[in-house]
Amino acid sequence: MTLTLAPWILAAVALMIMPYIFTSNSALTIMNQMWITVIFALAYNMLLGQGGMLSFGHAVYAGVGGFACMHIMNASDFFASFPLPVLPVFGGLFGAGLAMIVGSFSTRSAGTVFAMISLGVGELIAASSVIIVAFFGGEEGISGDRTYAMPFFGNEFLQQINVYYLTSFWVLLSAALMYLWSRTPVGRMANAVRDNPERAEFLGYSARWVRFYSFVASGFFAGIAGGLFAINYEILTEENLNTTSSGIILLVTFLGGVGFFFGPIIGAIVFTLVQTVLSLQTELWAFYAGSLFLATVMFFPGGLAGLLMMHVPAFKLGKARLLVRPYIKTLLPAAIGILGLCALVEMTFHVRHAAQGDNEMTLFWTTFDSHTLMPWLIAIAVTVVGIGIAKRTSPALKEAWSEANSAGDVS
Amino acid sequence: MELILVNLIDGLVTGLLLFMLSAGLTLIFSMMGVLNFAHASFYMLGAYFAYQISIALGFWVGLLIAPLIVGVLGAGVERYGLRRVHQYGHVPELIFTFGLALLIEELVQFVWGKNQMPYNIPEVLNFTAFSIAGNSIPAYKIFMIFISVAIFIGLLFVLTKTRVGMIIQAALSYPRTVESLGHNVPLIFMGVFGVGTALAGVAGVIAGPVLGTFPGMAFVLGSIVFVTIVIGGLGSLWGALVASLLIGWITTFAKSYNLAMSDVLNAIGISTPENLSDHALRDLWTVTSPQIADILPYVLMVLILIFRPAGLFGKRES
Numbered sequence: 001m002t003l004t005l006a007p008w009i010l011a012a013v014a015l016m017i018m019p020y021i022f023t024s025n026s027a028l029t030i031m032n033q034m035w036i037t038v039i040f041a042l043a044y045n046m047l048l049g050q051g052g053m054l055s056f057g058h059a060v061y062a063g064v065g066g067f068a069c070m071h072i073m074n075a076s077d078f079f080a081s082f083p084l085p086v087l088p089v090f091g092g093l094f095g096a097g098l099a100m101i102v103g104s105f106s107t108r109s110a111g112t113v114f115a116m117i118s119l120g121v122g123e124l125i126a127a128s129s130v131i132i133v134a135f136f137g138g139e140e141g142i143s144g145d146r147t148y149a150m151p152f153f154g155n156e157f158l159q160q161i162n163v164y165y166l167t168s169f170w171v172l173l174s175a176a177l178m179y180l181w182s183r184t185p186v187g188r189m190a191n192a193v194r195d196n197p198e199r200a201e202f203l204g205y206s207a208r209w210v211r212f213y214s215f216v217a218s219g220f221f222a223g224i225a226g227g228l229f230a231i232n233y234e235i236l237t238e239e240n241l242n243t244t245s246s247g248i249i250l251l252v253t254f255l256g257g258v259g260f261f262f263g264p265i266i267g268a269i270v271f272t273l274v275q276t277v278l279s280l281q282t283e284l285w286a287f288y289a290g291s292l293f294l295a296t297v298m299f300f301p302g303g304l305a306g307l308l309m310m311h312v313p314a315f316k317l318g319k320a321r322l323l324v325r326p327y328i329k330t331l332l333p334a335a336i337g338i339l340g341l342c343a344l345v346e347m348t349f350h351v352r353h354a355a356q357g358d359n360e361m362t363l364f365w366t367t368f369d370s371h372t373l374m375p376w377l378i379a380i381a382v383t384v385v386g387i388g389i390a391k392r393t394s395p396a397l398k399e400a401w402s403e404a405n406s407a408g409d410v411s
Numbered sequence: 412m413e414l415i416l417v418n419l420i421d422g423l424v425t426g427l428l429l430f431m432l433s434a435g436l437t438l439i440f441s442m443m444g445v446l447n448f449a450h451a452s453f454y455m456l457g458a459y460f461a462y463q464i465s466i467a468l469g470f471w472v473g474l475l476i477a478p479l480i481v482g483v484l485g486a487g488v489e490r491y492g493l494r495r496v497h498q499y500g501h502v503p504e505l506i507f508t509f510g511l512a513l514l515i516e517e518l519v520q521f522v523w524g525k526n527q528m529p530y531n532i533p534e535v536l537n538f539t540a541f542s543i544a545g546n547s548i549p550a551y552k553i554f555m556i557f558i559s560v561a562i563f564i565g566l567l568f569v570l571t572k573t574r575v576g577m578i579i580q581a582a583l584s585y586p587r588t589v590e591s592l593g594h595n596v597p598l599i600f601m602g603v604f605g606v607g608t609a610l611a612g613v614a615g616v617i618a619g620p621v622l623g624t625f626p627g628m629a630f631v632l633g634s635i636v637f638v639t640i641v642i643g644g645l646g647s648l649w650g651a652l653v654a655s656l657l658i659g660w661i662t663t664f665a666k667s668y669n670l671a672m673s674d675v676l677n678a679i680g681i682s683t684p685e686n687l688s689d690h691a692l693r694d695l696w697t698v699t700s701p702q703i704a705d706i707l708p709y710v711l712m713v714l715i716l717i718f719r720p721a722g723l724f725g726k727r728e729s
Contacts, residue, residue, distance in 0.1 A: 052502070115505065123706070291514065
C-alpha cells in the first residue's frame, strides 16, 4: 500500500512547494491554468482512453459547470453561507446533470455515431450561448466576484496564491477520485467495453450502461474543472463552450497519451507550457503545437506517456545506460536541426509579414537583418548538418535500442 | 409567392455547394471508413490556390488547376499520413485528420495572413441572369447550380455504371477479395481520397468569391459538412444530396422569414407572460427564426441520430 501511495504523497508535496520555487505572479497564473487543464484532460481521458469514446464537444460540460458556478457565485444570498472551496462540486453536479441528459441517447454506441452526436450537441449548446442570454450572457459572457463567498478560515481569496492552493487541493482530490474510479468494477468494465463490446455484453454487462456511467462521471469532473475556471478567471464566455476548446482538450489528452492514467497530466503540463511560454516568444506557436500533435499521432500513438513507458523494459533489464550515448549522439543534433528549421520558418514569416522597412528580427537572442543572405545560410547549414548527423547516427541508436530491450547479458 | 421562389433558388445554391463538399467526404467515408475532419480544409486550400492562380492566369485556369493541386495534396496526405496511422485504428485516424485541419489553418495564415483575400467573381459572370419581383438572381448562382449538378451526375454515373465504379464499390465492402482479384486496393484508396479532396477543392474555387476567402472559412463549414453526411446517411451519395438540399432550404427559409417564437406559442394557445423582462424563460419567448437558423441543422442531426442512427438513406449503423 505504501508503494502505491508514494506518487500521490509526492504529488501533494510538489503541489505544496511549487509556489515557493516559482514565486512570480505569472507563474502562479500558469500553474492554476495547468491544474485546471489537468482535471479536464483526466476527465476527458475517462471517455477517450478508458471508454474508447471520442468526444468532439466535451468543453460543453466544463463550460456549463462553470456557468452554473458563476451564477451561484453571483447569487449572493445563497452563496453567503457556502465557503468558496466547495463551489466546484456544484459545477460538477451541473456537468454530470447535462451529461446524464445527453448520455441517455448518445452512449448507445461508441463509434462514429457517438463522435458525431457529441459534435452536434457541442455545436448546439455553443450556439445557444448567443440565444439563451439569461444563462450564458450572450456574446460578452458572464462575470462574477469570488470574494462574495463566506470566508474560508478567514481566507477571502483575494490573491492568486489562495486560488492556487484551492486549485491544487481540487486537482489532487479529483485525480485521486478519478484514479479510484478507474479501479472500480465500472471503470474496469469501461476498458472491456472499449476493447470488445460484444464480449462484454455476453458476460452480462450492458455496454450502454457502462458507457453511460463513464460519460456521467466524466461530465462531473469536467464540471469541476469548469467551476475552478470560474473561480480562477471570474469570467466565462462562449469560448469555454465552443469546438475549439473541445478540440484543444482532445489535443492535450492525446499528446500526453491516452493509454495511461497519468498521460493526460503530462499532456496538460506540456501543452500549457507550450501555450503560455511559447506564445510569448512567437506568433507561430499554434503552428508548432499542431506539428507536434501531428507528429505524435503519426509516430507515437501512445503519446508522451507511451514514449516514457517504452523505456521501462530497458530499466528493468538494467540496460538503460546503454541508451545514453546513442541518445545524445542522435537526439542532440536532431534537436539542433529542428531549431534550425524553426529559424527558417520564423525568418520566412518575418520576411512575409513584418511591416515595410522593418528588417530587424531577434531570434535565439541574436538580432539580425532578415533580408540579408548570411542568416539564411547559417540557418540552412544548421538544419542540414543537424538533421544529417541525426540521420547517420540513427541506425546505431536503433541497434542500441534493440540491444537494451533484449534479455541477455550486459556486454 | 415570388419570395418563396427566390428562397428556393438561394437554398438550392447553398445546398448544392454543401453537396459538393459532402460528396467528396461521403466518398472518402464509404471507401475508407475515415471521417476526414480536414475535408473543409481542402476546400479552403482550393479557394486560396484558385485565388493565387486567378491573379496571374484568370478564374477559369484556377477552376481547372486548383482542384488538381488539392487532389494531389490529398492523395499525398493519404499516402504518407493516413496510411501510416491506419494501423493504429479508426480513432487515431480521426484524430490525425483533426490535427491536420488545425495545421492547414495555421499554414494558410502563415502564407496568406489573416485578412480576407480579394478573390472575386469573374467578369464574364458578373451580371444579373434574371430577376423575380425585384430580386435579382446573379448569373454566378446559376453557374454554381450547373457545376454542382454536373458533378452529381458525373459521380453517379462513374460509381454505378462504370467498371471503375464497380471496383470502388466492391473495395468498400470486400477489400481483401478485391485485392486477391488483382486490384491494387491501397492505390484505389489513395485515388479516392485524392478525388474526394479535389471535389472539396472545386467547392472552394467556386464558393471562395461568394462566401469569402479567409482563414476561418474551413471552420465555418467544417462541422456543417459532417452534419450533412450524417443526416443523409454515412456513405450514401443520394443521402448527401437530399440532406444538403434540406439544410440549404431550412436555413434559407428560417433566415428570410422573421418568425418569432412568441407568435408560435401564442398560436398554439399559450399566452405571453405579463412581465417578460424578468421571466425565467424570457429567452425562449423572444427567440426568432433567423437567430436559430444556423443551429437548426444540428438540431436535425441530433434528432436523426437519436431516432434513426443510420441517417435518412444510410444502410449501416456506423
